[in-house]
Amino acid sequence: MNVSRIKKPFLVAAALALLLTGLPYDRAHAEASLRTRAEIAYFTDVDSIKLHRLGSDFTPEEAQKATSYDSRYIPVKDLFGGQVEAIRWNAAAKTVSIVNKGKTAILNFSGKKIAAKQGEIVLPATWSKMENSKALIDIYTLTYVLDRYGDAFDDAERTAWSEKLDFLGIQYAETLPVIRSSDVQIYVTFEEK
The missing domain is CATH 1.20.5 (Single alpha-helices involved in coiled-coils or other helix-helix interfaces)
Structure with missing residues (x-):
């Protein structure tokens, strides 16, 4: 043979x-990116988002009102306005800084890699974009990272980002789908000041 x-x-x-x-x-x-895992977790086929901000100095009436968005990207000022120490635009560097508790999260719109200094965290470029002169942040990814029950995802990268971003003053985020709709309600609860 x-x-x-x-x-x-x-x-x-x-x-x-x-x-x-x-x-x-x-x-x-x-492996799929953190951003992709966020979408798969609970945002597949979502057409619009209704954002509720709770905690801190929000009244129950304010918390009941939702702001609607037709994109996963929402204005940084809409989310963090009045809840962090400062939101700063640096025109020369083309960055937006979200400052709180002595630390800074940087959204980089320069198209160039920037190094974080002490007390700074540079968010991945896919987490933000600039549109109509507004700095926008990816609420899908941020909600996934700061999800109230996020430990159930068993995602080490999500956990690491959650720990890095704990200074932003968000106690937790939650999502609830809207029945008979492709919308989702996102509840972002800020820590008491």
Whole structure:
């Protein structure tokens, strides 16, 4: 019996079996980004967002009112306005800084990599964008990172970002889908000042 004839079909069959099971494909490609995992977690097919801000100095009436958005990106001032020490635009550097508790989260719109200094955290470029002269932040990703029940996701990167961003004054975020709609309610609860 010719051994070389046996080896070739066996190798072809083994390669085909591996290809069909997807094992080499899964190993060859990186895990989905944090941003993608956020969308998959609870935002697939969401058309609009209704944002509620609670806690701190919000009255129950204010907390009941929602601001509606047709995008995952919402204005930084709408989310953090009145809840952090400062929101600053640096025109020369093309950055927006969210300052609170002696630390700074930086949204970089320069298109260049910037290094964080002591007390600074530079957010990934995919977490923000500039549109119509407004700095916008990806509420899907931020909500996923600061989710009240986020430990259930078993996501080490999410946990690390949650710890890094604890200075922003957000106690936690929660999402609730709207029945018979493709909308979602997002409740962001700020810590008491």
